Amino acid sequence: MKILIVDDFSTMRRIIKNLLRDLGFTNTQEADDGNTALPMLKNGDFDFLVTDWNMPGMTGIELLKELRKDSRLATLPVLMVTAEAKRDQIVEAAQAGVNGYVVKPFTAQVLKEKIEKIFERVDG
Amino acid sequence: MDVNNSRHDKQQFREQLETCSKQLVANLQDNNFESASELIHELVESRDRHIFQSVGKLTRGLHDAIVNFQVDADLSVTPPDIAKSEMSDASERLNYVMDLTQQAADKTMDKVEAAAPIAMSLREEASLLTNDWHKLKKREIPKEEFNDLYNRMGIFLDHMDSGTHSLSGMLQEIILEQGYQDLTGQVLKKVIGLISEVEYELVNLMRIAGEVETVAGLSDQETKSSKQKKKNQYEGEGPQMNADQKSNVVANQDDVDDLLSSLGF
Numbered sequence: 001m002k003i004l005i006v007d008d009f010s011t012m013r014r015i016i017k018n019l020l021r022d023l024g025f026t027n028t029q030e031a032d033d034g035n036t037a038l039p040m041l042k043n044g045d046f047d048f049l050v051t052d053w054n055m056p057g058m059t060g061i062e063l064l065k066e067l068r069k070d071s072r073l074a075t076l077p078v079l080m081v082t083a084e085a086k087r088d089q090i091v092e093a094a095q096a097g098v099n100g101y102v103v104k105p106f107t108a109q110v111l112k113e114k115i116e117k118i119f120e121r122v123d124g
Numbered sequence: 125m126d127v128n129n130s131r132h133d134k135q136q137f138r139e140q141l142e143t144c145s146k147q148l149v150a151n152l153q154d155n156n157f158e159s160a161s162e163l164i165h166e167l168v169e170s171r172d173r174h175i176f177q178s179v180g181k182l183t184r185g186l187h188d189a190i191v192n193f194q195v196d197a198d199l200s201v202t203p204p205d206i207a208k209s210e211m212s213d214a215s216e217r218l219n220y221v222m223d224l225t226q227q228a229a230d231k232t233m234d235k236v237e238a239a240a241p242i243a244m245s246l247r248e249e250a251s252l253l254t255n256d257w258h259k260l261k262k263r264e265i266p267k268e269e270f271n272d273l274y275n276r277m278g279i280f281l282d283h284m285d286s287g288t289h290s291l292s293g294m295l296q297e298i299i300l301e302q303g304y305q306d307l308t309g310q311v312l313k314k315v316i317g318l319i320s321e322v323e324y325e326l327v328n329l330m331r332i333a334g335e336v337e338t339v340a341g342l343s344d345q346e347t348k349s350s351k352q353k354k355k356n357q358y359e360g361e362g363p364q365m366n367a368d369q370k371s372n373v374v375a376n377q378d379d380v381d382d383l384l385s386s387l388g389f
Contacts, residue, residue, distance in 0.1 A: 009306035054360025083363040
């Protein structure tokens with residue numbers, strides 16, 4: 001399982017990386033915004049994307065919309081982990097085809113649940 | 125544009141002054157005092173118009189600057205009652221940063237303080253057992269003490285199992301707690317943005333004040349100062365202050381889950 005973590009704050013990338021490692025996912029890579037993430041996703045064989053919303057350059061929601069337009073990446077599971085908490089934004093992310101939405105600050109338990117739920121759905 | 129205009133005004137005034145003064149001298153020499161006083165009156169009026177325009181321009185500049193600061197205040201009372209402004213919003217944001225860093229520091233230290241005694245007692249137990257273990261290897265343990273060592277070893281392994289389990293849990297929580305750096309960083313970025321805007325408006329205001337002497341028409345000024353702040357539609361909002369008091373904002377992960385399940389997730 002190869003996972004890409006996208007967040008402009010390196011602290012948050014480390015936190016997510018650590019939590020994923022505790023969950024048994026050790027094959028992770030990082031990007032600091034949509035512009036760097038998109039070519040990595042297009043050229044790499046990632047199985048899962050964890051992305052922030054609010055980033056300079058290309059935001060997480062723009063990245064998500066780009067992915068859904070790409071035939072090869074249209075079904076890539078995407079978990080949004082973000083401080084964006086407006087109802088409109090969550091609806092927008094859902095409509096754009098996000099697979100899970102976690103608001104910061106979050107607990108390890110919540111992240112675990114959401115990831116498991118996504119894979120249950122993808123596998124099932 | 126402003127500078128050209130004010131230069132134009134200045135020139136006009138000078139030309140007017142030149143023609144008027146010639147006529148004034150001529151009138152005075154002809155003892156035509158009525159026309160002379162009319163001319164002086166005209167000049168004074170023209171000068172006044174310049175001053176009025178200057179004041180008008182300064183007022184407009186102030187008004188625009190205040191509008192751009194997005195201050196919503198009741199100015200009829202003294203001191204003005206500020207309902208909402210980007211400044212008070214910024215103060216609120218900075219208070220949020222303070223609260224969040226405080227909470228994170230407290231929680232991190234709490235976890236370390238809770239973890240330290242666990243690590244300490246495991247170490248003490250381990251070092252006692254190590255001594256006895258070495259004795260056992262050298263066959264220095266009498267048979268009656270062996271049973272005791274055997275039991276203590278079992279208890280220690282249990283402690284080790286539960287102790288390291290809670291230690292790794294605490295370490296994970298400490299890591300997670302560092303998320304404040306992201307949340308406060310986002311807020312600080314916004315406040316820094318506001319400070320740059322305020323600086324821009326202040327410089328603008330200083331420029332206008334400096335130009336007051338050399339006035340320009342107000343209509344040209346308008347297009348420049350009424351620049352709208354454009355916002356990228358995808359730009360995020362950053363962490364929400366007082367999320368539990370706003371209806372358009374989710375207060376926690378449960379709200380997110382409810383909203384998503386209402387959308388068929």
